[in-house]
Amino acid sequence: MPTMLEVTGLNHRYGSGDGAHVAVKDLSFSVDAGQLACIVGPSGCGKSTLLRCIAGLIPPTDGSVSLHGDAVNGVPDDLAVVFQDYSRSLFPWLTVARNVEFPLRWRKLGKQERAERAQEALDAVGLSGVGRKFPWQLSGGMQQRVSIARALASKPALLIMDEPFASVDAQTRFELEDLLRRVQREQRTTILLVTHDIDESVYLGDRVLVLSKSPATIVADLPVDLPADRDQIATRESAKFVALRGEVARLLQTVPAKQAAPEQQADEDVATADAAEWTATEEAATENAGSAKETSH
């Protein structure tokens, strides 16, 4: 399998000098074409920053990202991102069909062809009859399926998903996980999915990359040798699954052993790291909002 995504020596630091916060530190990995790779890490470890660097939304401080061999410098052409917050990511003023057509608008496609591709994408996620509705008329799980359809309609070389199922209830999450695996295998999409849910990373992934606490580095790269056809009940009961999830959990737990501090101290560390990343991301977002006019083309 050819390599689709290659991340080499990625570093990202917010601010400079003593107040600098290192969110991502010397991170390298690659994802093969057609693979579904899950990145799992503790909250506040810099996952969002990592994804934003890979998607080209923010430039890394150091290191390089390349997509099918081309260096990523700004947002690449054939990339799509599914965000956690579907209700904020979908455009409420567009109907479901028009939301899905959105990334096709400026491509050289006839109106007919564009509508057909959007319909195909909606069919793929099991939302055939809702094209004329507005997103807010659908349930949360359906809304997230719309944003998955929108991402698929653009036929991306790489689909990046940032905690896509963290905002839906458990039942819906199971449905969406199975849907994602089915669609990924049907369309042979390369997916990089970030989650903080250990079970989800093992259940979904062909491979699990375990991140350390902030600053994020990769502490383990585990192949998931579960059968390709997975079942929410049987797979989760299987010895392999249990062993893998145990291994990932252990890796995540032992990571903060960098200092023999009491537990409370460690918690505070996480809290400050969380806060730092959050503020940094917010700042970056505001900046982006300001400069989006200049940079969006």
Next chain:
Amino acid sequence: MTQVTERATRLRSQAVAGLSGFARTWLVFIGAVVVWEVATRLAESVFFPPPTEIVSTALQLWFSGPASQLFLSDVVFDHILPSLGRCLAGWAIAVILGVGLGTALGRSRTGMDYVGPLFAFFRAIPPPTLVPVFMVLFGLGPGMQVATIIFGAIWPVLLNTVDGVRAVDSVKVDTARSFRTPTPYWIGMVVLPAALPKIFAGLRLSLSISLILMVVSELIGSLNGIGHELISAQRAFEFPLMWTWIVLLGILGFGLNSLLLAAERRVLRWQPNRNNDG
């Protein structure tokens, strides 16, 4: 059978709801007109003619034309339509300039820092006071009136547009960027729709300002128009005629605002909190 009865009941309750809704909307208005009629008839003041007299004057004034003009009198063509034309032209130019400039300034990072104080200063000047200035610049005529309307009506549109286009949700910004949305699509399909609720609030305000400035500019310096006729009637002590023009202004303001509200309901029907019965 039961279905038919249910349907009849539903229809009846809808009719009752419609009637009571109508009553709620218009009861106080009709009551006020009746009180006005009674009070003016009792007072018998020449300055306050009763509404019925105002209405008969208005009918005589506006609808006494020949059939070839759809029975509209020359007054309509000489005064009402020119006034309306200037009002709407000034408003339309203010809207185009306001939305265009507002979008550019709102999406630029530093634009408002430069022009903010200037805008605050200009906005603070009561626009009617600029009528003398525009009279010197453009002379008596439509140019002066349209200029006054533009200058007064542009600020609510401009400042609301700036506010609206700035408030685009950060996740939507990221979504658009992750699809490499080209600028025209970014502005047309994301920024402006996101700002539309705010822009419409500005449009409503600027429309009523346009109407006010239309009259004020005509009161001060004009050779025709509703304001000109209003002040002429007052100077000739023709009070029913004067009141006719005042009532017309009320009707125009109400009508224009209703049209704008209908347009807003249509354009913003995607908003979840809007009632979706239409």
